[in-house]
Amino acid sequence: MHPAYSVIFFTTASGAGYALIFLMALFAAMNGVPADPWFGAVGLGLGTVLVTGGLLSSTAHLGHPERAWRAYSQWKSSWLSREGVLATATYVPLALTFWGWVIKGSMDGTFSFIAAVLAMMCLLTVHSTGMIYATLRTISAWHNRLTVPGYLCFALLSGSVWFHALAQMFGYQTPAVALVVIVALFLSFYIKRKYWRSIDTQPGPSTPESATGLGDRGKVRLLDPPTMTENFVQREMGFSIARKHAQKLRRICFFTYFLIPIVLTGLTSNGEPWLAIPGTLLAAISVSVGVVVERWLFFAEAKHVSMLYYGAEAA
């Protein structure tokens, strides 16, 4: 699949944003972080900027962004519609939580409940984005049980490292936050490794023979494509990356989203602020780079069955 930068930006930014808001809201609801209005403003603010930037970017790339409101209508059948509904609805508890935390300066009582609702809605929104990809039967790399957990884990990872960095900047040394980061790192590593192994070894059920119905005669291969130049389907679905380039990028991905952050977090999170603040900030930046590479590979390594008509031997 063609790795469109707008989609990569949208999924990584909104994933990180929703996860950051999720953690802020969850920790606040459980009184896990002090109700410091500045911390609330920066944390929720950063999360909002990431989410809104991502949503606007993906809307701007539509053929008809002015009709985007129509996308709220098909929530009964379409995960993309559900994502739109949930993303928009999440702004309500987000605004209320922001008001309670930053303006009123207290996260008790009703606001605690609203923060819990906010956390839930962030989770549901990110889940529905992952389901858009996981429900596509045409892309066997995505149509499996690892896609949604992987998507959720990488969102949690990218949000938690920023939550951790911000907490350190504001002087909070909650070990629970560092624990969330470590757990997210290991979960993401485990799922991604399983995912990569599965796409390397298990091709999808479709072949050029099943795509053409000519399998009774033996092997089917393309002699002539329909046109001499590429068409929309080939541009959108036909991207492929050489194995050795993919392996190189996977290594870069591993270093940036896992190895560097785990070393930095492990070494610095319990240390003095002059160490912990740059340490956790670098870890956050490293994860952000790693998640972009991971998402790029997620698209680039995905094969679409329509390419079986254009010379692909497997999908």
Next chain:
Amino acid sequence: MTLLPPRPQPGDKQLGLVIDLDTCVGCHACAVNCKEWNTGGHSAPLPDHDPYGSDPNGVWFNRIHTFEAGQGTSSRTVHFPRSCLHCEDAACVSVCPTGASYKRDEDGIVLVNEDACIGCKLCSWACPYGAREYDTDAGVMKKCTLCIDRIYNENLAEEDRVPACVSTCPASARHFGDLNDPDSDVSKLVAERGGKELMPELGYKPVNRYLPPRAAKKDQGPSGVGASLPPLVDLAPDGDSKFLRWVDRVLSR
């Protein structure tokens, strides 16, 4: 509405195409006629960029591939027209967030409502057959309409109320009809020739059927060449002819 209609019920019409891979000669006339017909009508106009230049590209609803089926001397060149198969379980319909992609209850045709389409392209990701293309000029998705503006068009003579591709095929390789009616011509053709579904393992329940190339006749090659001619004369042992035997030999070369 992107909820698929509850079908097929018995008696529901399911219009579709049957494409005969045995007789298709790969002339692309169907693709060209489709493109021409859709210069006006339901999905018009279709983009056609740089048509005489070095990088022509545009939207076509019907595209003809050529495959080699089999290997070596038993292989066969098969021309393969590919367009929307108007699936019963069309994921392109259910993933659409705006309801622009829909399947008609009355005849099963899958269409795009171009006034509602936002051009998100998710339907093209959901289509295994590459049937949907994005019109960069109009900002919407387009696909085979099964010539809905022809088949019910009272301004056309009755015999012309078939899809443009079907009417133009010089090899009579394309057929149109109700595939849910076991007595229709197309259904009989599918039953007789063993019409195939494409990628049935994905569960889209495509409606169009592809008739596979017929098996070669005995002692002929796959395309019929190489049959030995029957002897010209019956040469009795006491019979004439050195001359006739010579004629026979020459004509059997």
